[in-house]
Amino acid sequence: MSLREVVVVGGSIAALTAVETLRMEDFDGRITVLSDEELPPYTRVPLSKGVLAGRESADDVVLAPLADEVDLHLRTPATGLDLEAQTVLTPDGPVRYDGLVIATGARARRIGTPGQSERVLRSYEDGLRLRDDLRRVSSVLVVGGGFLGMEIASTARELGRDVTVVDLAPPLDRLLGTTVGRHVRAVAERAGVHIVLAHGGVRLLGEPTPTAVETPDGHRLEADLVISAVGDLPNAEWLAGSGVPLSGGIVVDERCRVSPYVVAAGDVTVMATDDGALARTPSWTNAVEQARAAVRSLLHGDDAPEYRPSRYFWTEQFGLDVKMVGPLDPQGQPAVLDGSLDAGSALLAWPDAATPRQVVAVNHHTPPAKLKRMLTGARRTQLPA
Amino acid sequence: MQVHADRDKCEGHGLCADVAPEVFELDDDAVVVVLHEQVPSALERKAEAGARVCPVAALRVST
Numbered sequence: 001m002s003l004r005e006v007v008v009v010g011g012s013i014a015a016l017t018a019v020e021t022l023r024m025e026d027f028d029g030r031i032t033v034l035s036d037e038e039l040p041p042y043t044r045v046p047l048s049k050g051v052l053a054g055r056e057s058a059d060d061v062v063l064a065p066l067a068d069e070v071d072l073h074l075r076t077p078a079t080g081l082d083l084e085a086q087t088v089l090t091p092d093g094p095v096r097y098d099g100l101v102i103a104t105g106a107r108a109r110r111i112g113t114p115g116q117s118e119r120v121l122r123s124y125e126d127g128l129r130l131r132d133d134l135r136r137v138s139s140v141l142v143v144g145g146g147f148l149g150m151e152i153a154s155t156a157r158e159l160g161r162d163v164t165v166v167d168l169a170p171p172l173d174r175l176l177g178t179t180v181g182r183h184v185r186a187v188a189e190r191a192g193v194h195i196v197l198a199h200g201g202v203r204l205l206g207e208p209t210p211t212a213v214e215t216p217d218g219h220r221l222e223a224d225l226v227i228s229a230v231g232d233l234p235n236a237e238w239l240a241g242s243g244v245p246l247s248g249g250i251v252v253d254e255r256c257r258v259s260p261y262v263v264a265a266g267d268v269t270v271m272a273t274d275d276g277a278l279a280r281t282p283s284w285t286n287a288v289e290q291a292r293a294a295v296r297s298l299l300h301g302d303d304a305p306e307y308r309p310s311r312y313f314w315t316e317q318f319g320l321d322v323k324m325v326g327p328l329d330p331q332g333q334p335a336v337l338d339g340s341l342d343a344g345s346a347l348l349a350w351p352d353a354a355t356p357r358q359v360v361a362v363n364h365h366t367p368p369a370k371l372k373r374m375l376t377g378a379r380r381t382q383l384p385a
Numbered sequence: 386m387q388v389h390a391d392r393d394k395c396e397g398h399g400l401c402a403d404v405a406p407e408v409f410e411l412d413d414d415a416v417v418v419v420l421h422e423q424v425p426s427a428l429e430r431k432a433e434a435g436a437r438v439c440p441v442a443a444l445r446v447s448t
Binding site: 013016019020023024042043045046060061062063064284285288312314315321322323365366367369 | 413433443
């Protein structure tokens with residue numbers, strides 16, 4: 001069947017890339033984009049940095065606009081899907097498709113009670129609100145020491161605020177491994193950040209605005225502003241009962257397919273990993289690459305290449321530029337390929353220099369494309385351009 | 386078509402160059418360089434795609 005009408009649900013980088021790929025593949029039918037965002041597609045990457053610091057505004061984060069002929073509907077959430085009738089339901093009425101790309105992304109996970117006005121950072125509006133909050137306070141407590149939490153901590157420190165990060169485990173270890181994690185934490189602590197471990201998690205205290213957390217042993221940490229950076233949840237509830245397979249996200253096959261004429265990409269998806277378990281990969285590069293693969297399989301079916309994630313992650317915080325390729329959480333001590341962490345710039349590989357499974361560059365000017373080529377089996381797992 | 390690169394914003398992820406190596410390159414400091422002052426018309430679509438994929442929105446296209 002030749003597709004005449006493609007509907008893309010979502011309004012961020014995966015949706016944008018899907019549209020881009022449709023055009024690159026010479027799809028000349030109609031493209032409709034349904035986005036629940038206020039803004040046209042923008043990048044969330046600067047939200048924890050330039051936007052939070054007040055240096056960047058909407059103009060700085062909005063991505064290059066879609067072509068005029070693309071029908072973009074903002075503030076239009078998808079509320080349901082009828083696979084049989086090939087129709088997406090919205091508050092404005094049903095939208096029919098021949099081909100559907102689901103890229104509804106994720107939202108911030110919350111740990112507060114319904115009565116609490118919990119501060120999170122996911123959307124541009126969240127960024128503006130936190131920027132204004134930060135101007136009014138002298139102390140900040142960040143719950144969660146992942147990339148996002150530590151980047152928020154970095155910006156808040158840069159603004160001169162008293163900053164504490166609280167997490168279940170040493171921040172960043174499970175992402176960057178213990179060697180790099182320890183290094184980044186040391187730099188953060190030298191910059192004045194207090195890092196507190198709370199085994200068993202914390203409870204937000206204060207209504208409506210949380211101003212403290214309590215650890216399981218009854219210890220209280222207070223701050224003028226408490227920000228939760230405790231992960232994200234896939235926006236898949238609107239598909240409940242639709243027949244789309246859901247298991248902690250939309251389950252996609254090796255070509256990002258969900259059901260006939262339906263593909264999905266980005267933060268909302270789960271895919272089988274090497275060990276067979278289903279996992280999400282909420283990252284910019286995954287959203288981009290998966291959207292490309294999804295559209296190709298929508299257009300070309302089994303002739304499209306299988307999706308092989310390139311697994312590129314990065315974070316910028318406390319003057320450190322950390323770029324990583326390979327699966328997160330490298331184990332054990334790395335081999336040093338160049339420089340040294342103590343000297344401020346290093347290129348590290350796990351498990352050894354001869355057969356790297358992961359490579360991390362810390363303030364080291366090796367382009368990510370080159371890092372990817374260093375990985376063992378890179379040629380085998382590379383996506384065709 | 387012209388592409389303006391904000392070299393201060395660029396973080397050297399190189400996704401633009403992955404998409405459109407004919408238009409974008411990273412220099413020795415891993416900062417983006419636009420290879421054409423005027424983008425040839427045959428490369429316009431690729432240049433746009435390369436600009437859109439920048440995670441820090443450092444690339445702007447104008448016609």
